[in-house]
Amino acid sequence: MPQGCRIVPHNAAVAEFLDEVLDKGERSVKRTTLLLALVLFGASPARAMNCQDWGRLYENEKVPAVYGMIDAAVAGSGGRSMGVNRAGIARCLERRAQEISYAFDDTCADSRTARMQAINQIFKNYIWTCVGQT
Amino acid sequence: MMARRAYRTAVLTSLLVLGACQTAGTAAAPELSGFLSDHEQLQPGRADQAQLIYINPEANFAPYERVLIEPVVLWEPDGEKLSDVPRPELEQLSRSLQESMRRELAQEFDIVEDPEPGTLRLRLALVDVERSSTSSDAVFIGTVSIEVEVLDASSGERLVAAADLRGNHEPVDVGKAFDTWAARARARLSAFRAFDAVHAPSDGD
Numbered sequence: 270m271p272q273g274c275r276i277v278p279h280n281a282a283v284a285e286f287l288d289e290v291l292d293k294g295e296r297s298v299k300r301t302t303l304l305l306a307l308v309l310f311g312a313s314p315a316r317a318m319n320c321q322d323w324g325r326l327y328e329n330e331k332v333p334a335v336y337g338m339i340d341a342a343v344a345g346s347g348g349r350s351m352g353v354n355r356a357g358i359a360r361c362l363e364r365r366a367q368e369i370s371y372a373f374d375d376t377c378a379d380s381r382t383a384r385m386q387a388i389n390q391i392f393k394n395y396i397w398t399c400v401g402q403t
Numbered sequence: 404m405m406a407r408r409a410y411r412t413a414v415l416t417s418l419l420v421l422g423a424c425q426t427a428g429t430a431a432a433p434e435l436s437g438f439l440s441d442h443e444q445l446q447p448g449r450a451d452q453a454q455l456i457y458i459n460p461e462a463n464f465a466p467y468e469r470v471l472i473e474p475v476v477l478w479e480p481d482g483e484k485l486s487d488v489p490r491p492e493l494e495q496l497s498r499s500l501q502e503s504m505r506r507e508l509a510q511e512f513d514i515v516e517d518p519e520p521g522t523l524r525l526r527l528a529l530v531d532v533e534r535s536s537t538s539s540d541a542v543f544i545g546t547v548s549i550e551v552e553v554l555d556a557s558s559g560e561r562l563v564a565a566a567d568l569r570g571n572h573e574p575v576d577v578g579k580a581f582d583t584w585a586a587r588a589r590a591r592l593s594a595f596r597a598f599d600a601v602h603a604p605s606d607g608d
Contacts, residue, residue, distance in 0.1 A: 278522055316604045334577060339599035342594045358594065386460035389602060393458045399589045 317389045321356045322375035331370040338392050339363060361399035369395055436530035438478045438550045439564050455566040464561040464592065465599040469522040470512040471556050475501045476528035478550070486532040488544075497529055498568035499578060500549070511589050513598075518556035523592070527551045530566075535574040543574035549584065553592070563578075563591075 318334070326334055339362040343355050369392065370372070376387045384390075435442050435455070448454035477495040479485045486493060504525065505514060513523055531548035552564040569580045 317564070337599065338602060342598040344597070358590070384460060387597075390458055390460035392598065392602075394448070394456070396594045397456060397458065397591055398599065400587050400594065401454070 275398045281380045285373075317386060319385045320373075320387060323371075323373050323388060324376050331373070332366050335366040336363070339366065342392075342396055356398070357403035358399050361402055365399070367393060372403060410498065418572060425503075435566055436478050436548075436550060437480050437530040438476065438526075438530055439552055439566065440471075441561070441564075444561070445564055445566065457560045457561070457564040459560070460559075462595075463599045464562070464595040465539075465603050465605040466521050467523050467596065468513060469515045469519060469556075470508050470525055471515050471518055471522055472501065472504055472508065472525045473527065475504075476526075478528040478530045480580075485529065486534075487570070488532050488534055493529070493532060496544075496547075496577060500527065500529065500581045500584075503578075503581040504588065506558075507585035507589040511593050520557060522556035522561070524554040524556040524559075525551065526554065531568070533570075534571075544570060544577040544580075545574065546570040547575065547577055551588070 318338075323331070339359060342362070343359045372391050372395075373388050376391060377383050379397075406462050417513050435445065439445070444457040445455040446457065448456045450484065477485050477493050477497055488496075504527065508514065512523070529547065531546055532544060533546040535543045535545035546568065547570055547600070548566070548568040550564075550566045554560060554561045555562060567584065569575045
């Protein structure tokens, strides 16, 4: 495990909290959960999630983790501006969050495709698609 | 488990329906021309059968601050003619595509003429241009296909490659098509940079 990556998903109290706030289904609440999820799986800057990390997440932590990735892609500080409909891209990715989560599951379950950067590549493919649809 | 199965069935069904609709309205996946060197890497893009894409799984876009845009190539391998469209019009098209890319990417990157560390190199070619059979207006083209790749300007490592086609014999406003391609290129690179600033692949993975 590279330095600076803390995987601490097995926290029942936090998981219960995640369940509770996700049930409310509000976007702002999802934002809170994704921040929590980032803390849970320790996605520190300059650190990609790999299949090992993904496999350690509980089911109810996976979609919030995907929301964290979406947030990074559309609201991150890496770029100066996106130039197209940022909110539309976010909505497109959010609509697919469950599908993305299953795609990660499928890829990580197949040892032939579970390369270290498979999750990163799959997510960028979804970004590519959503930019093309907005 | 049942819910997940039902969800997957629904997703699969919607993809099939959407795929069918898109096949009717847009083009089939473009044939590659040879401008891009490594064809095998390119795969059909999700939910858009007109595109072939490759995204390097190891690529970290976060450090790139500059882009070097090579002149748009009118791709005519082995002296084969690119199009029946007159040469001056083709050259105008290539300049127009170059300008669209430059205008959009300048809002995300510093445009440079020489490679420095942290520079992307954009290679771009018009590989197919056909006149519209239903419009004589030069603004409208029947088919226009591009191939593009983004490399690390220093190492030459391929980061992204793509092929796309517009029109498929239906008149397409070529200026708008170029602006759309350029805006999407900027948006994708911008999102990749932002994503990698948080989730960058690292050597230790």
